[in-house]
Amino acid sequence: xxxxxxxxxPIDVTLQVNGTPVDVSxxxxxxxxxxxxxxxxxxxxxxxxxDGECGACSVFxxxxxxxxxxxxxxxxxGSDVTTIEGLSxxxxxxxxxxxxxxxxxxxxxxxxxxxxxAEDLLRTNPHATATEIRDAMSGNLCRxxxxxxxxxxxxxxxxxxxxxx
Amino acid sequence: MVQYxxxxxxxxxxxxxxxxxxxxxxxVGGTDLLIGVRRRPLSPLVLVDVKGATDLPPAIEVxxxxxxxxxxxxxxxxxxxxxxxxxxxxxxxxxxxxxSVAIRNRATLVGNICNASPACDTAPALLVHDATVTIRSxxxxxxxxxxxxxxxxxxxxxxPAELVTAIDLPRPPAGHRSAFQRLTRRRGVDxxxxxxxxxxxxxxxxxxxxxxxxxxxxxxxxxxxxxxxxPAAVRELAEQLTEIATPISDVxxxxxxxxxxxxxxxxxxxTAAADAATPGA
Ligand code: FES
Ligand code: FES
Numbered sequence: 001x002x003x004x005x006x007x008x009x010p011i012d013v014t015l016q017v018n019g020t021p022v023d024v025s026x027x028x029x030x031x032x033x034x035x036x037x038x039x040x041x042x043x044x045x046x047x048x049x050x051d052g053e054c055g056a057c058s059v060f061x062x063x064x065x066x067x068x069x070x071x072x073x074x075x076x077x078g079s080d081v082t083t084i085e086g087l088s089x090x091x092x093x094x095x096x097x098x099x100x101x102x103x104x105x106x107x108x109x110x111x112x113x114x115x116x117x118a119e120d121l122l123r124t125n126p127h128a129t130a131t132e133i134r135d136a137m138s139g140n141l142c143r144x145x146x147x148x149x150x151x152x153x154x155x156x157x158x159x160x161x162x163x164x165x
Numbered sequence: 166m167v168q169y170x171x172x173x174x175x176x177x178x179x180x181x182x183x184x185x186x187x188x189x190x191x192x193v194g195g196t197d198l199l200i201g202v203r204r205r206p207l208s209p210l211v212l213v214d215v216k217g218a219t220d221l222p223p224a225i226e227v228x229x230x231x232x233x234x235x236x237x238x239x240x241x242x243x244x245x246x247x248x249x250x251x252x253x254x255x256x257x258x259x260x261x262x263x264x265s266v267a268i269r270n271r272a273t274l275v276g277n278i279c280n281a282s283p284a285c286d287t288a289p290a291l292l293v294h295d296a297t298v299t300i301r302s303x304x305x306x307x308x309x310x311x312x313x314x315x316x317x318x319x320x321x322x323x324x325p326a327e328l329v330t331a332i333d334l335p336r337p338p339a340g341h342r343s344a345f346q347r348l349t350r351r352r353g354v355d356x357x358x359x360x361x362x363x364x365x366x367x368x369x370x371x372x373x374x375x376x377x378x379x380x381x382x383x384x385x386x387x388x389x390x391x392x393x394x395x396p397a398a399v400r401e402l403a404e405q406l407t408e409i410a411t412p413i414s415d416v417x418x419x420x421x422x423x424x425x426x427x428x429x430x431x432x433x434x435x436t437a438a439a440d441a442a443t444p445g446a
């Protein structure tokens with residue numbers, strides 16, 4: 001095996017994004033976030049810090065919440081990725097509607113990541129208290145600082161889900 | 166140009182690491198490593214993703230004498246394990262404040278110590294819990310005490326052609342309690358300004374370990390038992406034990422502030438350990 005030449009060529013990766021198979025051809029260092037946005041055309045996940053600090057790039061990787069800027073595309077061969085687009089196939093999700101209703105969406109850049117992280121929280125802890133919401137969402141920054149409204153939106157969605165189920 | 170390798174076995178991973186020499190980097194969670202890669206995509210790094218090695222030890226193995234943590238165990242998996250919660254409260258508290266939920270879902274305990282940040286959150290807890298690190302290379306396997314693992318900022322006993330295959334946490338003796346305290350500039354995602362873990366045996370012998378106040382995490386053992394319910398005794402012991410701290414000034418805090426807070430956090434950690442419920446047998 002020629003270690004030094006073999007990977008100057010892009011690497012082919014096949015993954016599922018929101019249930020659809022996607023083929024991309026990427027250099028080793030390309031992040032999942034860049035592959036989603038620039039190679040696969042899913043522009044919902046946002047790139048802000050690219051350092052795992054802000055959560056704007058949050059996606060589900062095989063059901064687990066991750067920062068897609070800290071995962072390499074080549075690591076996701078055969079994986080299942082769900083982005084914000086995948087959470088709103090039938091129109092806006094309940095969380096997205098509550099975000100709008102609460103006035104939590106200002107410039108909007110952080111919102112896809114906020115909604116994905118909130119979805120993860122409500123799946124793992126449907127009865128999350130305000131404190132638990134703040135804790136669980138501490139990896140999602142909002143430059144517009146709409147934190148109070150974001151927490152209110154998540155609480156409202158949680159209450160409705162608990163009532164319905 | 167960054168290269169990516171995903172070996173199928175541990176022995177193949179070790180040979181790839183050996184060939185890569187100083188350019189080899191073990192990739193598991195990637196939460197620290199990939200930040201560096203993004204800044205230098207043209208560096209000649211060889212990323213060795215060991216997640217595909219089918220013969221790696223299981224992420225977390227619980228046995229009667231303790232818990233064995235493998236290289237793929239994430240912080241989230243660790244804190245969700247009953248025995249870890251019961252036996253190693255200081256470690257759980259530390260693992261729970263590493264980054265955010267999304268970071269803890271990827272970041273591994275092994276990666277956290279191999280990165281060897283002086284502010285590494287889990288290190289003081291591992292020191293107090295008397296962890297042992299197993300290091301493997303093509304030449305074989307060796308074990309080092311966590312006390313000897315950290316050599317300096319970013320430097321550990323695990324060499325470039327080596328892989329940490331396990332962290333062993335011995336089950337604490339009956340009546341042993343532990344706690345972890347951390348000071349950050351804001352609640353939530355931030356690096357520690359100072360951190361302290363404390364362990365307390367049934368007869369009142371305290372061990373403390375500190376993060377972010379020396380080039381490596383450091384540990385000190387009390388000369389004799391104390392009454393941990395006596396605030397004055399705890400204060401005096403904390404002052405004495407924290408003499409091992411050699412803090413510096415940086416963006417997060419001044420040397421003086423760090424020194425003062427080291428004592429405060431150590432006091433709190435000892436008191437919290439004393440107040441903690443005795444771990445279930
Ligand atoms: S862009 Fe990924 S965490 Fe900020
Ligand atoms: S709405 Fe603008 S960053 Fe959150």
